[in-house]
Amino acid sequence: MANSKYEYVRFFEQPDNLLPNTWIVVRIDGRSFTKFAKKYNFGKPNDRRALDLMNESAKSVMKELPDIVVAYGVSDEYSFVFHKSCTLFERRKSKLVSTIVSTFSAYYIHHWLSFFPSSPLEPPLPTFDGRAVVYPSLQNLRDYMSWRQVDCHVNNLYNTTFWALIKKGGLDNEDAERELAGTLAKDKNEILFSRFGINYNNEPEIFRKGSVVFRSYPTPTPPPKSTAESLTPSSLLA
Amino acid sequence: MANSKYEYVRFFEQPDNLLPNTWIVVRIDGRSFTKFAKKYNFGKPNDRRALDLMNESAKSVMKELPDIVVAYGVSDEYSFVFHKSCTLFERRKSKLVSTIVSTFSAYYIHHWLSFFPSSPLEPPLPTFDGRAVVYPSLQNLRDYMSWRQVDCHVNNLYNTTFWALIKKGGLDNEDAERELAGTLAKDKNEILFSRFGINYNNEPEIFRKGSVVFRSYPTPTPPPKSTAESLTPSSLLA
Amino acid sequence: MANSKYEYVRFFEQPDNLLPNTWIVVRIDGRSFTKFAKKYNFGKPNDRRALDLMNESAKSVMKELPDIVVAYGVSDEYSFVFHKSCTLFERRKSKLVSTIVSTFSAYYIHHWLSFFPSSPLEPPLPTFDGRAVVYPSLQNLRDYMSWRQVDCHVNNLYNTTFWALIKKGGLDNEDAERELAGTLAKDKNEILFSRFGINYNNEPEIFRKGSVVFRSYPTPTPPPKSTAESLTPSSLLA
Amino acid sequence: MANSKYEYVRFFEQPDNLLPNTWIVVRIDGRSFTKFAKKYNFGKPNDRRALDLMNESAKSVMKELPDIVVAYGVSDEYSFVFHKSCTLFERRKSKLVSTIVSTFSAYYIHHWLSFFPSSPLEPPLPTFDGRAVVYPSLQNLRDYMSWRQVDCHVNNLYNTTFWALIKKGGLDNEDAERELAGTLAKDKNEILFSRFGINYNNEPEIFRKGSVVFRSYPTPTPPPKSTAESLTPSSLLA
Numbered sequence: 001m002a003n004s005k006y007e008y009v010r011f012f013e014q015p016d017n018l019l020p021n022t023w024i025v026v027r028i029d030g031r032s033f034t035k036f037a038k039k040y041n042f043g044k045p046n047d048r049r050a051l052d053l054m055n056e057s058a059k060s061v062m063k064e065l066p067d068i069v070v071a072y073g074v075s076d077e078y079s080f081v082f083h084k085s086c087t088l089f090e091r092r093k094s095k096l097v098s099t100i101v102s103t104f105s106a107y108y109i110h111h112w113l114s115f116f117p118s119s120p121l122e123p124p125l126p127t128f129d130g131r132a133v134v135y136p137s138l139q140n141l142r143d144y145m146s147w148r149q150v151d152c153h154v155n156n157l158y159n160t161t162f163w164a165l166i167k168k169g170g171l172d173n174e175d176a177e178r179e180l181a182g183t184l185a186k187d188k189n190e191i192l193f194s195r196f197g198i199n200y201n202n203e204p205e206i207f208r209k210g211s212v213v214f215r216s217y218p219t220p221t222p223p224p225k226s227t228a229e230s231l232t233p234s235s236l237l238a
Numbered sequence: 239m240a241n242s243k244y245e246y247v248r249f250f251e252q253p254d255n256l257l258p259n260t261w262i263v264v265r266i267d268g269r270s271f272t273k274f275a276k277k278y279n280f281g282k283p284n285d286r287r288a289l290d291l292m293n294e295s296a297k298s299v300m301k302e303l304p305d306i307v308v309a310y311g312v313s314d315e316y317s318f319v320f321h322k323s324c325t326l327f328e329r330r331k332s333k334l335v336s337t338i339v340s341t342f343s344a345y346y347i348h349h350w351l352s353f354f355p356s357s358p359l360e361p362p363l364p365t366f367d368g369r370a371v372v373y374p375s376l377q378n379l380r381d382y383m384s385w386r387q388v389d390c391h392v393n394n395l396y397n398t399t400f401w402a403l404i405k406k407g408g409l410d411n412e413d414a415e416r417e418l419a420g421t422l423a424k425d426k427n428e429i430l431f432s433r434f435g436i437n438y439n440n441e442p443e444i445f446r447k448g449s450v451v452f453r454s455y456p457t458p459t460p461p462p463k464s465t466a467e468s469l470t471p472s473s474l475l476a
Numbered sequence: 477m478a479n480s481k482y483e484y485v486r487f488f489e490q491p492d493n494l495l496p497n498t499w500i501v502v503r504i505d506g507r508s509f510t511k512f513a514k515k516y517n518f519g520k521p522n523d524r525r526a527l528d529l530m531n532e533s534a535k536s537v538m539k540e541l542p543d544i545v546v547a548y549g550v551s552d553e554y555s556f557v558f559h560k561s562c563t564l565f566e567r568r569k570s571k572l573v574s575t576i577v578s579t580f581s582a583y584y585i586h587h588w589l590s591f592f593p594s595s596p597l598e599p600p601l602p603t604f605d606g607r608a609v610v611y612p613s614l615q616n617l618r619d620y621m622s623w624r625q626v627d628c629h630v631n632n633l634y635n636t637t638f639w640a641l642i643k644k645g646g647l648d649n650e651d652a653e654r655e656l657a658g659t660l661a662k663d664k665n666e667i668l669f670s671r672f673g674i675n676y677n678n679e680p681e682i683f684r685k686g687s688v689v690f691r692s693y694p695t696p697t698p699p700p701k702s703t704a705e706s707l708t709p710s711s712l713l714a
Numbered sequence: 715m716a717n718s719k720y721e722y723v724r725f726f727e728q729p730d731n732l733l734p735n736t737w738i739v740v741r742i743d744g745r746s747f748t749k750f751a752k753k754y755n756f757g758k759p760n761d762r763r764a765l766d767l768m769n770e771s772a773k774s775v776m777k778e779l780p781d782i783v784v785a786y787g788v789s790d791e792y793s794f795v796f797h798k799s800c801t802l803f804e805r806r807k808s809k810l811v812s813t814i815v816s817t818f819s820a821y822y823i824h825h826w827l828s829f830f831p832s833s834p835l836e837p838p839l840p841t842f843d844g845r846a847v848v849y850p851s852l853q854n855l856r857d858y859m860s861w862r863q864v865d866c867h868v869n870n871l872y873n874t875t876f877w878a879l880i881k882k883g884g885l886d887n888e889d890a891e892r893e894l895a896g897t898l899a900k901d902k903n904e905i906l907f908s909r910f911g912i913n914y915n916n917e918p919e920i921f922r923k924g925s926v927v928f929r930s931y932p933t934p935t936p937p938p939k940s941t942a943e944s945l946t947p948s949s950l951l952a
Contacts, residue, residue: 019488063361097336127340257495570807584820
């Protein structure tokens, strides 16, 4: 069959192999999750079921893709790290990003009812976008992780205070926003403590620091197939 | 909060905006679908439920992404076309690919039970990878579509004959392969007709030509919101 | 010889082939030419010898690279156009840009004394940088050319008026700048005409419109090897 | 002036900033130098004047571009290394490559008569192409340098033996090629020594090992402006 007449279109495909010897991070983000969280009544400022579902989906991704060495999640985003020596899919960017996004999305839908048993999903469904970035040095990678964790901390302290002002302080959204405008971390800590008796440092670590999925390699006996577990890091900060 | 110390890692993100004024095609492909099809006992050479599920998922993608103008599917792959004037996501490649792959995967899982009610999904789940290619001219785009449809035709004629030899002719896989080695299209047509009384041209169009999802814009009255429908094209060949 | 130990470094080279079926424009620009023009006392607002040297160098480039179909120059910049069907160097961007920049630079130095016989070059030498851009449609290419020509017109009208104010009007640089701030094209035309008796439309076309180098293909007799000539276009505007 | 109508063409320019925190190597190569060397009767197997001209041009490049930390040359190629922290031209690939290629080409033409005083250049002129590659680690960079130097060694040993067979052994090109087919380094050393009394290790280092241009920073007194010198390295091999 003369397929050759059309096969020239293949030459429009442009290679996108990522630079060798660099750490690959694929970060996925929930699309329109503010709206989605409202639709399914996610708790504020954090919904433990939603975070557990993110973590469960991330663990499924790591089980299916053994090349991922570690993953870090916060809110509706997750970062998956491939070792700098990784050669999966010849390091093709689109292939790596799309495979992770597809796998994560599939498991998020699949696991949904285990975490939200009384709220079956209705279209529009939750979806994620993704991107890949490469980092030449381990220090760059650590700083990337710290960047995400600082983001987690800053957002969570704000959200915790914001929702305390609303739920316990009786303010409406606008007033709570105004109250927090220009405040520093210590101001928010003070508001939480003096007005609502909340010691921010006693808030659950999973809210304050995010989640890490890493591989556990038992050392004494011959190593079985690796498994993926999630935990909250005491700190990822450099 | 001094986030700036780590924020430099943003500069490692490299832009991937696709060239303006070109047709964007995002093609997704099922990952390890041979194994997946066997696990869920897909019919051979074609499984109508599986194709209907692909089409239903593609329609869901088009409903969520109004910028897609047309989509073409065959087997476990689907091509989504954005108009050359499209500016969605500033034409960022990773964003376009990951959003389509995520949305398709989510709906594939979500719709599964409607098409395979007696076979609930078990991990590993079906997933898809994706890539984006741009075509400068309408002729290039037509040729891309023809390329995929010729592929559909070549594969389906082969598979139809192969499975007729096995199911109706009693051959095993190796013998069927040997029988077909080096045969032309007319030879396969002849085998089907003379040995099994099958006129290949009477096979369902959805098997021979693939599926198209397009938008229907009613013309006489003021246009309501567009809807997405799928059909089998009489021909996409140029 | 065991070269293989180090040859892995080749895999760090990333392909940069330009998209097929698009018009390639390589534009080169003089580096620090304001300073360079001062050093060699280029005439103001235009130096005919400098423009002739640019044109001569561009013609040399076109003689050495038969794949270039047309070139357009203004001031210290030149744009070289490759046909959308061009396959030179497999359309590798770095190879195309570096070859044109190298050839242009070599001839600029080589021809220098023919145009500035009494001013031999001394380091630092005149050099050029370059970039490649692809345009999917002929209209895009025309608009690119128009963009450069409008730039030529805007700059030349400004410079012509600016230097008339200084040379004939006795103003210093600051006063001339102030005088022109906020003026429209018609204002500058009026200044030139009413104060200095200059009808801008009578200025040499090479200053007002730039230069084009194209190939002349004699039609009646069997075509000899193409030659490259430069001329001033009556207009490139769409 | 309504330039905006055409200015949209700017959006076709695609950024090409090189990944931060990686070593940048720009390698230039002579175009068609076999033919060029024949035209100007370059000595065989090496022409000292031609190498000195390459080195002189490389030194000029390093004087004009203080961001280059070291350069390595062999035959008609030269590699220029920018530090991984370099931010010159925002690390834009085309800008870096074209500037180096242009500067090198300009000085090669400019210096020519100092090295070939009796052979003025005639078109077609010598030109160079160039490319940029980034290396994430210092080890990768060292291996790149070793790769080029091994190449120098392999080629020079072959050429030295080849031309000895012709010039001193009276063979023609075909016979010399046949004689060397399949030989190892030690075989070539043996041919040189036993037949022609040549101890390869006594050949000039500049032929056997290539040339390095580095910056000399005097340490005892306050550092003056850096200068660029060339030398032959005892060894670049790791």
